Amino acid sequence: MSQTVVLEQNAVETQSITLKFDGCSSDANPSPIVNPENQSITIKFDDQASNHHTIPVSIPNVDSETEAAVNEFLRKHxxxxxxxxxxxxxxxxxxxxxxxxxxxxVVLVKFASDVKNFELLEIFCQRVADVIAKKTVEEVREIFNIANDFTPEEEQAIRDEHRWAFED
Known part of the structure; x- marks a missing residue:
């Protein structure tokens, strides 16, 4: 079964593509087969009666509760x-x-960026910004599990050159 869908990125731009669905009707919860590079998170399709349906999206590397929360936001929003x-x-x-x-x-930030959903990207990036706000470099490294690959001399040279960035 093929359907023409409208990928709505914002109020100004609209893009249409044709997707193939796993043999289900528009009344069911279809699972689109989409190349992730072309996927948009706000996929809607029009059936013959011009009703709008939001297709649930699959988010890799997150649990079902998180996926459900994102899909609920997309449905309501x-x-x-x-x-x-x-x-x-x-x-x-x-x-x-x-x-x-x-x-x-962080996984959700990458997903929102990949599918170019700027409302989700804004929410997720704001959450990351809130987590790292007013943290030291060492604290941010710990939060994100980032190894310090600078020698003590290199790190001190950076601190000296950019003293303002390390002030409390």
């Missing part, structure tokens, strides 16, 4: 023009993301 509904959807997702480990949020 993408299906309404009412600002209050969109704001509620964003607040619900934010409340969920605040409770997640930073590793999960």
């Amino acid at each position: 993408g299906s309404s023009d009412e600002e209050s509904v969109r704001t509620d959807a964003m607040n619900d997702l934010w409340s969920f993301i605040e409770r997640q480990e930073i590793g999960t949020v």
Whole structure:
């Protein structure tokens, strides 16, 4: 079964492509077969009655609860023009993301970037920024499991050259 879908990136740009679905009707929850490089997270398709459906997306490397929370945000946020509904959807997702480990949020940042969903990208990046705000370089390295590959001399030279970046 083929359907023409509309990939909505923002209010100005709209792109259409044809996707193949795993032999299910538009009333079921179809699983699109999409090249990840061309996938958009706000995939909608029109059936014959001009009803809009949001297709749930699969997010690699996250648990089903996280995937469900993101899909719920997309369903609510993408299906309404009412600002209050969109704001509620964003607040619900934010409340969920605040409770997640930073590793999960980083995976979600990459996913949102890959699919070019800027609302999700903004939420996830803000969460990462909140986590590392007012942290020292050493604390950020610890949070993200980053090994220090500078010798003590190289690190001191950087600290001397960019003293402002290491001030409290």
